[in-house]
Amino acid sequence: MPRVLNFGSLNIDHVYRVPHFVQPKETLSSLDYQRFAGGKGFNQSIALARAGADVAHAGCIGADGTWLRELLVDSGANVAHLRTVATPTGHAIINVSPDGQNSIVLYGGANRAITPGMARETIATFKPGDFLLLQNEISAMPEIMRLAQKRGMNIVFNPAPLDAAVATYPLETVSCFLLNEIEGSQLSGADKPDAVMTALRKRFPQATIILTLGHDGVLASDAGNEPIRVPACRVEKVVDTTAAGDTFTGYYLACRLRGDDFATAIRTACRAAAICVTRPGAAASIPKREEVK
Numbered sequence: 001m002p003r004v005l006n007f008g009s010l011n012i013d014h015v016y017r018v019p020h021f022v023q024p025k026e027t028l029s030s031l032d033y034q035r036f037a038g039g040k041g042f043n044q045s046i047a048l049a050r051a052g053a054d055v056a057h058a059g060c061i062g063a064d065g066t067w068l069r070e071l072l073v074d075s076g077a078n079v080a081h082l083r084t085v086a087t088p089t090g091h092a093i094i095n096v097s098p099d100g101q102n103s104i105v106l107y108g109g110a111n112r113a114i115t116p117g118m119a120r121e122t123i124a125t126f127k128p129g130d131f132l133l134l135q136n137e138i139s140a141m142p143e144i145m146r147l148a149q150k151r152g153m154n155i156v157f158n159p160a161p162l163d164a165a166v167a168t169y170p171l172e173t174v175s176c177f178l179l180n181e182i183e184g185s186q187l188s189g190a191d192k193p194d195a196v197m198t199a200l201r202k203r204f205p206q207a208t209i210i211l212t213l214g215h216d217g218v219l220a221s222d223a224g225n226e227p228i229r230v231p232a233c234r235v236e237k238v239v240d241t242t243a244a245g246d247t248f249t250g251y252y253l254a255c256r257l258r259g260d261d262f263a264t265a266i267r268t269a270c271r272a273a274a275i276c277v278t279r280p281g282a283a284a285s286i287p288k289r290e291e292v293k
Contacts, residue, residue: 002131003127004048004133005132006055006133007134008045010111011038011042011111011137012035012064012090012092013094013242013282014035014093015035016031017095018030019031019098020098021097021103034280034281037067039090039092039111040158041135043246043247043250045057047246047249047250049076051250053253056077057078060082087109087113088109092105100238100239106137111138119143120143123148127151127152129153131257132148133156135157136163145169154176156253160179160183162183172204176207178212178249179211180211180212180214184211188200194219201221214241218230220262220266222262230263230266232274235277240281243282247273247275251265252268255269
């Protein structure tokens with residue numbers, strides 16, 4: 001099975017349960033506070049490892065983030081390419097409403113300390129045919145993508161959070177896009193899922209496009225084939241949606257690497273994401289493979 005290099009963020013998540021999202025000029029008392037490990041990159045490495053993939057996490061943490069390294073190791077991820085730098089570890093301030101929705105403020109910290117030189121040293125240890133998984137919470141993204149393409153790696157890109165810088169990335173190098181409906185709309189310029197899919201397939205005809213739609217399931221097209229729809233799995237109560245997309249990403253990729261067909265991989269990823277939203281926290285909510293089965 002090919003290896004996965006996840007070059008991604010690691011954050012300390014500060015989670016506040018609130019009666020509603022704070023409004024301008026409003027001071028709001030939280031109902032609860034908890035600290036969790038997080039960051040889209042970290043979450044996706046945990047999901048990949050728990051789904052049974054051979055994943056190595058590359059990135060940077062500060063001295064305050066050594067416990068994140070330990071959690072990756074405990075989950076079965078390789079941390080040989082995880083560096084400790086002088087900058088504080090990235091963190092997120094997450095507000096969670098009573099219906100389980102969230103709003104997030106990010107501080108990049110050590111995630112922004114990644115250099116092209118670090119990327120070059122790391123990617124040189126992987127082989128053609130291996131997979132590179134990227135989000136959009138770290139520095140040196142264009143260089144990482146070009147180096148991976150030159151190395152012959154398959155690039156999977158979850159462009160979250162999607163900002164203006166994404167337009168400057170060499171997106172033609174990407175073999176699989178994983179996006180939610182907001183990111184899909186921003187990247188395509190369309191507003192409805194079907195129109196988003198049509199626009200992205202036209203722009204990236206050889207890429208796999210996977211559009212996650214929350215409780216409406218998934219709309220996906222495998223390398224230019226006609227799109228398929230996969231329904232979401234219903235749950236009794238949504239507690240916290242924070243890492244649902246990251247769980248989906250990790251499980252989808254792990255299933256494909258094991259040889260599952262496109263639709264089966266998506267269905268399995270939907271089940272994993274459904275379990276995730278019934279639990280609080282980010283990485284702590286990601287299920288193990290045995291639970292998903």
